[in-house]
Amino acid sequence: MSDVTDGAKSEQASSAEPSTEPSAAEPEGSTDAGTDSGTDGTEGKNKKKNSRPFWKELPLLIGIALVLALLIKTFLVQAFSIPSDSMQNTLQRGDRVLVDKLTPWFGSEPERGEVVVFHDPDGWLRDEPTPKPNAVQKFLSFVGLMPSAEEKDLIKRTIAVAGDTVECKKGGPVRVNGKALDEPYIFEGNSACDDMPFGPFKVPDGKIWVMGDHRQDSSDSRYHTSDVNKGFVPVSQVVGRAVVIAWPVNRWSVLSVPDTFDQPGISAAAGAAPGVLGVAGALPFVIRRRRRLTSGRTAG
Structure with a gap:
């Protein structure tokens, strides 16, 4: 009896232990496959939630581009259109030039020979008609993608x-x-100034004297000597130096300074330097001579 009982207990114990063999009712790998598919499904849903359609990101990209364009226009370069023939043949009507606005922020001032854009100093363009831009043109000029039609600028x-x-x-x-x-x-075919001779004038501090390359078709400093600035342009009104013709493509070129403005002795400071050095060199001899004369008179 005891053997049967022990055998029954032993059989029950062995049947209670989990079987390591796969069940015929359940195919191998069914549990793992279910787990993996559940994980992949969750990751797929997360990816769908995290990814945004391009059309939703487009306004943000446009906003960033406009901010960058505005910063570039304000601090780096700005495009200007040439509306007249006053700078022929260097610049033609309809050319687009890029103006350097960065260097003036660091104290740079116009130099002889440079082509510069400046605000109307005292009604130079009062007789010129002002175009009426539409809303799109105003917006594009505001962000620097096209020149402003309302600003009174000259080159x-x-x-x-x-x-x-x-x-x-x-x-x-x-x-x-x-x-x-x-x-x-x-x-x-133009002369240097036969239509309007001038001078001599000394350029005051903080001013420049400007002329158009098409001398007989340019209302420049020569024609405004009776205004408040005596024909000179305040440096504070200078937008920047035109550095390159950017459009049309077949006219692309750099606006360099002509060699004539680098000739020896053209600088007023250089011309004055020998005289200043001469006075400085002679000063010790003058002082010594005066001391000798003074001591001689005292001794006498």
């Missing part, structure tokens, strides 16, 4: 800067600090 070549003496007599060349300018950029 000319810097001829003389603060401290320079500039003049031009009929039949003669423009002279800066006594040095004649060789101006191959002047429009063919």
Whole structure:
């Protein structure tokens, strides 16, 4: 009896232990497959939730692009359109130029020979009609993607800067600090200033003297000597230097400074330097001589 009982207990115990063999009713790997599919499904749902349609991100991308364009226009470069013939043949009507607005932030001022864009200093364009841009043009000009039609800006070549003496007599060349300018950029058939001789004028501090390359078709400093600035343009009104013709493509070129503005002795500071050095060198001898005279009188 005891053997049967023990055998029954042993059989019950062995049947209570989990079987390591796969059941015929359940195919192998069914549990693992169910778990994996559940995990993949969750990850797929998360990916769908995290990914956003492109059309939802498009306004953000456009906003970033507009902010960058506005910053570039304000601090780096700005495009300007040439509306007249006053700078022919260097610039043609309809050209688009890029103007450097960065260097003025670091104290850079216009130099002789540079082509500069500046705000109307004192009604130079009062007789010019002002275009009426539409809303789209206003927006594009605001972010710097096209020139502003409402701003009264001019573009000319810097001829003389603060401290320079500039003049031009009929039949003669423009002279800066006594040095004649060789101006191959002047429009063919034009004289240097026969239509409006001027000077000599000394350029005040903080001002520049500007002229158009098409001398007989340019209302520049020569024609405004009776205004509040005496024809000079305040440096504070200068937007920046035009550095390149960007459009049309077949006219792409860099607006460099002509060699004539680098000729020796053209700088007013350089011209004054020998005199200053001469006075400084002679000063010790003058002081010594005065001391000798004073001591001689005292001894006598």
